Amino acid sequence: MGYNTGKLGFRGLSAALSMALAMGAAAEECQEFVDNLLSQMTIDEKIGQLTLPAAGDISTGTSRKTFVDQQVADGKIGGILNIRGAEKIRSIQEVAVEKSRLHIPLLIGMDVIHGYRTGFPIPLAQSCTWDIPAIEEAAAIAAKEASACGISWTFSPMVDISRDPRWGRQAEGAGEDPYLGSEVARAMVRGFQGDLSKDTQVLACLKHFALYGAAEAGRDYNTVDMSRQQMYNVYFPPYKAAVEEGVGSVMSSFNIVDGLHATANPWLLTEVLRNQWSFDGFVVTDYASINEMSTHGLGSDYDNSIAALKAGTDMDMISEGFARNLKKGVENGDIPEALIDSAVSRILTAKYRLGLFQNPYKYNNTEREKTDLYLPEARKAAKDMAAKSFVLLKNENSLLPLKAEGKILLTGPLADSGANLPGTWAGDVLLDQTKSVLESMREYVGNKCEILYAKGSNICDDPHVEWGMTVGGREMRDSRSAQEMLNEALEKAQSADVIVACLGEGGEGSGEGSSRADLTLPDAQQRLLEALVATGKPIVLLNFSGRATVLSHEDEVLPAIMNVWFGGSEAADAITEVVFGDICPSGKLTVSMPRSVGQIPVYYNHLMTGRPKIPYDAPYRPYSSNYLDIPNSPLYPFGYGLSYTNFDYSDFEISDTELKDNGVITASINVKNTGNRDADEIVQLYIRDVIRSIAPPVMELKGFQRLSLKAGESRRVSFDITPEMLKFYNYDLEFVAEPGQFDIMIGGSSDKTLKQSFEYKQ
Numbered sequence: 001m002g003y004n005t006g007k008l009g010f011r012g013l014s015a016a017l018s019m020a021l022a023m024g025a026a027a028e029e030c031q032e033f034v035d036n037l038l039s040q041m042t043i044d045e046k047i048g049q050l051t052l053p054a055a056g057d058i059s060t061g062t063s064r065k066t067f068v069d070q071q072v073a074d075g076k077i078g079g080i081l082n083i084r085g086a087e088k089i090r091s092i093q094e095v096a097v098e099k100s101r102l103h104i105p106l107l108i109g110m111d112v113i114h115g116y117r118t119g120f121p122i123p124l125a126q127s128c129t130w131d132i133p134a135i136e137e138a139a140a141i142a143a144k145e146a147s148a149c150g151i152s153w154t155f156s157p158m159v160d161i162s163r164d165p166r167w168g169r170q171a172e173g174a175g176e177d178p179y180l181g182s183e184v185a186r187a188m189v190r191g192f193q194g195d196l197s198k199d200t201q202v203l204a205c206l207k208h209f210a211l212y213g214a215a216e217a218g219r220d221y222n223t224v225d226m227s228r229q230q231m232y233n234v235y236f237p238p239y240k241a242a243v244e245e246g247v248g249s250v251m252s253s254f255n256i257v258d259g260l261h262a263t264a265n266p267w268l269l270t271e272v273l274r275n276q277w278s279f280d281g282f283v284v285t286d287y288a289s290i291n292e293m294s295t296h297g298l299g300s301d302y303d304n305s306i307a308a309l310k311a312g313t314d315m316d317m318i319s320e321g322f323a324r325n326l327k328k329g330v331e332n333g334d335i336p337e338a339l340i341d342s343a344v345s346r347i348l349t350a351k352y353r354l355g356l357f358q359n360p361y362k363y364n365n366t367e368r369e370k371t372d373l374y375l376p377e378a379r380k381a382a383k384d385m386a387a388k389s390f391v392l393l394k395n396e397n398s399l400l401p402l403k404a405e406g407k408i409l410l411t412g413p414l415a416d417s418g419a420n421l422p423g424t425w426a427g428d429v430l431l432d433q434t435k436s437v438l439e440s441m442r443e444y445v446g447n448k449c450e451i452l453y454a455k456g457s458n459i460c461d462d463p464h465v466e467w468g469m470t471v472g473g474r475e476m477r478d479s480r481s482a483q484e485m486l487n488e489a490l491e492k493a494q495s496a497d498v499i500v501a502c503l504g505e506g507g508e509g510s511g512e513g514s515s516r517a518d519l520t521l522p523d524a525q526q527r528l529l530e531a532l533v534a535t536g537k538p539i540v541l542l543n544f545s546g547r548a549t550v551l552s553h554e555d556e557v558l559p560a561i562m563n564v565w566f567g568g569s570e571a572a573d574a575i576t577e578v579v580f581g582d583i584c585p586s587g588k589l590t591v592s593m594p595r596s597v598g599q600i601p602v603y604y605n606h607l608m609t610g611r612p613k614i615p616y617d618a619p620y621r622p623y624s625s626n627y628l629d630i631p632n633s634p635l636y637p638f639g640y641g642l643s644y645t646n647f648d649y650s651d652f653e654i655s656d657t658e659l660k661d662n663g664v665i666t667a668s669i670n671v672k673n674t675g676n677r678d679a680d681e682i683v684q685l686y687i688r689d690v691i692r693s694i695a696p697p698v699m700e701l702k703g704f705q706r707l708s709l710k711a712g713e714s715r716r717v718s719f720d721i722t723p724e725m726l727k728f729y730n731y732d733l734e735f736v737a738e739p740g741q742f743d744i745m746i747g748g749s750s751d752k753t754l755k756q757s758f759e760y761k762q
């Protein structure tokens with residue numbers, strides 16, 4: 001089967017390929033096709049397949065250089081990122097397919113992170129739903145929309161574990177837990193890729209491999225240093241899970257791992273990824289990583305390009321290091337051409353899996369671009385998910401839900417700012433048409449009550465601070481003075497019965513390159529809040545954030561706080577419906593919210609110290625592991641989140657106190673909705689290995705279930721515990737379960753569980 005038998009080659013062969021695909025497209029047929037094509041390629045064409053430049057439609061990195069059509073016609077490019085539109089992409093695909101010698105189609109990549117035209121909540125918020133089917137559906141909808149606009153490859157899922165909210169990219173992942181992170185990673189891969197032969201699915205890209213979320217001091221792009229035990233037990237599981245789920249590509253991370261750049265780290269990219277985990281897709285660098293290796297002090301452009309290929313990188317995003325150096329590398333005898341062949345073969349295989357050789361215009365259906373975007377069912381899924389993602393942190397005297405009566409003052413820089421709501425990586429969401437909370441609430445209450453509005457403050461006052469002041473290039477700063485804005489809010493507060501303050505980060509205050517050292521509310525908003533508190537009116541804080549923030553002061557002075565993250569294009573209606581009680585909040589934190597930045601990293605699955613905090617306030621220095629000024633615990637722990645009802649946990653039983661190899665213990669518990677509203681609860685299962693050969697964490701999430709319970713309803717919830725769930729990577733990195741005592745904890749939050757114990761006997 002030859003592909004390039006002249007200009008008509010691909011059309012002529014399309015029927016044969018169709019048949020092959022229809023018959024199941026056996027791996028050997030794919031291999032045969034790829035080998036055949038490869039055998040006809042010049043070295044320049046091969047290196048072209050490994051080269052991924054950007055188009056300038058959006059900018060996601062520092063380099064401004066973009067590709068030119070001639071490079072495509074010359075077969076010097078394997079794919080393009082940051083280009084939008086079915087028709088526009090079709091015309092460049094035509095150049096690749098019609099004009100290049102071998103007619104090889106391009107991959108078209110884009111960061112479709114949490115929705116495309118329909119904006120879903122940021123990934124961190126999605127994880128707070130603990131709703132795996134909904135997360136899968138969100139990815140499938142994003143794939144459907146993006147693929148209707150010419151995109152065949154998304155740079156998602158981002159599965160980096162993050163224990164440090166100073167890192168702005170905490171927004172893009174599933175939080176601090178390896179088990180939940182793995183479930184989310186799998187769901188997203190399934191959602192994006194599904195059946196890749198369909199034109200509604202896209203290739204996924206697992207990122208950032210590896211450990212990017214552990215950047216020192218929470219500063220983006222910073223270095224990482226970590227033990228192998230922590231890598232294997234905490235940071236690797238979500239990557240591994242996505243590989244097991246069949247993710248088609250992997251992006252290397254920007255950071256150093258064991259002294260080497262992740263992009264040129266053979267242990268990471270070949271030993272772990274390919275040999276240990278059997279990954280069979282291709283590896284792409286992150287944006288300009290090969291260039292950046294020299295800035296790290298890691299050698300010349302030539303050496304770094306060679307080292308990256310040798311380590312297992314297949315495709316070079318932006319740097320053009322492969323384009324400049326690989327041919328020379330072969331000529332100099334520094335790399336065998338066979339190494340280039342392997343990389344090319346993986347990329348051609350991905351194109352084959354996507355069906356691009358059969359139909360290179362599969363993603364350029366301009367009709368679908370008109371009919372498949374922002375559909376009512378997609379918007380409903382996005383709104384439902386947003387509502388499920390909000391985490392009610394405090395609700396004294398059931399201030400929430402509000403009644404639509406009297407006068408409500410809506411205030412804060414996020415109250416009437418639809419463009420901010422989609423948050424970082426807003427995809428192709430129409431920011432100017434995104435409804436604001438004010439618009440939504442006014443629509444909802446009609447003339448049942450009055451919603452007063454005053455912006456109250458900008459995101460912050462400091463003229464040197466840029467973040468949060470613009471969104472997608474739009475200026476969000478109010479030109480009035482801080483005092484004028486404050487006065488207006490105070491005046492309106494006088495006649496209000498209740499105040500809803502929409503405060504927090506701007507939509508671009510978290511995400512890539514958006515680390516923060518102070519995680520409290522910005523200055524201007526603190527002043528606004530203080531002044532509002534002084535009025536004595538009841539205040540509900542809606543905290544908009546792309547990470548865990550520090551709300552210690554607000555927790556002291558306010559009766560009600562709900563974290564609403566950045567909820568996507570439908571966030572405003574979701575907020576309204578939760579605030580007015582049509583929907584009961586059910587989200588639970590997937591990151592611990594610190595009391596103070598000084599506590600970071602603070603996370604639930606920590607190890608014990610030899611000197612745990614003494615449980616009383618000693619008037620002398622206790623020589624224990626604690627702070628003198630604040631408790632060790634976070635303000636709001638992992639797994640925490642309130643509802644408008646209460647759930648009672650009782651009658652925790654286990655089927656046996658001994659677990660044998662190949663055996664199962666069933667742990668079951670009664671969960672009762674004791675309030676008078678129907679609501680959802682997320683029941684969490686944790687296990688503690690009491691004594692083992694490497695220091696165990698105090699608890700680890702091993703299961704969860706989302707339940708819907710009617711008011712007054714009870715349900716018996718059970719989890720099966722197997723020896724597989726007790727396994728961990730030991731000192732020698734063997735994945736084992738060790739005999740001994742284990743505690744099982746079940747509850748509605750990591751800090752509120754009931755406990756049982758059993759013995760594991762081999």
Ligand code: NOJ
Nearest residue numbers: 060061111155207286287
């Ligand atoms: C850099 C980011 O780290 C990565 O997540 C993204 O996919 C690429 N830029 C491409 O935009």
